[in-house]
Amino acid sequence: MDSLQDSYVLSNGIKIPCIGFGTWKLPNEISTVDIIKTAIDCGYRHIDTAYAYHNENAVGKAVRSCGLKRNELFITSKLDNPSHGYENTMKEFDKTMNNLGIDYLDLYLIHWPRPILFRENWKEVNEGTWKAFEELYQDGKIKAIGLSNFLVHHIEALMETATIAPMVDQLELHPQYVQRETVNYCKDHRMIIEAWSPLILGRAFDHPILVKIAHKYRKTPAQVLLRWSIQHSFVPLPKASSLERIQENADVFDFTLSEEDIEEMKELEALGQTGPHPDTAVF
Numbered sequence: 503m504d505s506l507q508d509s510y511v512l513s514n515g516i517k518i519p520c521i522g523f524g525t526w527k528l529p530n531e532i533s534t535v536d537i538i539k540t541a542i543d544c545g546y547r548h549i550d551t552a553y554a555y556h557n558e559n560a561v562g563k564a565v566r567s568c569g570l571k572r573n574e575l576f577i578t579s580k581l582d583n584p585s586h587g588y589e590n591t592m593k594e595f596d597k598t599m600n601n602l603g604i605d606y607l608d609l610y611l612i613h614w615p616r617p618i619l620f621r622e623n624w625k626e627v628n629e630g631t632w633k634a635f636e637e638l639y640q641d642g643k644i645k646a647i648g649l650s651n652f653l654v655h656h657i658e659a660l661m662e663t664a665t666i667a668p669m670v671d672q673l674e675l676h677p678q679y680v681q682r683e684t685v686n687y688c689k690d691h692r693m694i695i696e697a698w699s700p701l702i703l704g705r706a707f708d709h710p711i712l713v714k715i716a717h718k719y720r721k722t723p724a725q726v727l728l729r730w731s732i733q734h735s736f737v738p739l740p741k742a743s744s745l746e747r748i749q750e751n752a753d754v755f756d757f758t759l760s761e762e763d764i765e766e767m768k769e770l771e772a773l774g775q776t777g778p779h780p781d782t783a784v785f
């Protein structure tokens with residue numbers, strides 16, 4: 503990957519740009535429209551939102567007013583936790599499309615595998631949800647369908663009844679939390695892996711190993727973390743709110759971490775995940 507506009511190819515042939523712009527916590531306001539248009543001006547072509555982020559209107563406004571053709575952008579949204587099951591998914595998808603104000607979605611994900619509302623009957627509920635995803639995909643309303651926060655046992659349960667295999671899994675992934683089992687499973691099953699919180703929410707920028715490696719390449723810890731993601735063939739989804747940070751996070755294609763750097767970064771694994779576990783998350 504040599505630029506923000508380089509892409510991986512999903513198992514169904516659809517291209518997915520190698521870095522996405524994260525939007526969690528950006529408000530549903532004009533400021534967010536401006537931030538996303540800034541990101542697009544800087545070369546980002548892939549935007550990650552979700553119904554639960556309550557900012558789909560702003561994302562849609564930015565997409566519609568940025569001056570690019572719709573097919574030059576890759577837009578992802580995610581199904582909200584209380585809306586699993588066939589009927590709910592169909593209704594929820596319509597709400598997302600109304601919010602965004604666009605004709606089709608590039609990627610739709612089940613946000614979490616086992617919401618608290620469906621904690622006991624999650625397998626059969628996900629069966630209905632996925633059936634709706636498959637129909638929306640076959641109708642051309644979504645270019646690709648996938649999962650988020652699905653671990654191996656969640657994917658295997660889904661695959662018992664799926665007729666179309668998921669093309670993506672979006673996971674918390676960074677040097678503190680490497681999820682080897684799920685990552686290996688996804689790679690074995692031709693699923694592209696997206697990395698959420700790829701900057702560890704900014705919490706590890708002063709870690710001595712990141713500071714040292716950043717200094718070595720005259721880069722920042724944020725750029726080292728994004729390189730780590732790219733060199734693992736993940737699609738990182740960095741979120742940032744200023745032009746400087748948006749540009750900084752895009753400027754990651756002119757250096758390569760060595761095997762020794764990546765080995766040294768394994769020390770961060772002791773710090774662990776930042777988000778909840780998909781089986782016990784209280785939402």
Ligand SMILES: NC(=O)c1ccc[n+]([C@@H]2O[C@H](COP(=O)([O-])OP(=O)(O)OC[C@H]3O[C@@H](n4cnc5c(N)ncnc54)[C@H](OP(=O)(O)O)[C@@H]3O)[C@@H](O)[C@H]2O)c1
Nearest residue numbers: 524525526550698699700701702703704724740741742743
């Ligand atoms: N599927 C899921 O369940 C799930 C869960 C979490 C996140 N996600 C997705 O993944 C995206 C990214 O994850 P995230 O937002 O949790 O965290 P992140 O991208 O790891 O970190 C974002 C934080 O880092 C700061 N930051 C960004 N670039 C920086 C830089 N160059 N220097 C210093 N600080 C910088 C941002 O500050 P400012 O914004 O103030 O600039 C923000 O506070 C989300 O936005 C969302 O799209 C998905």
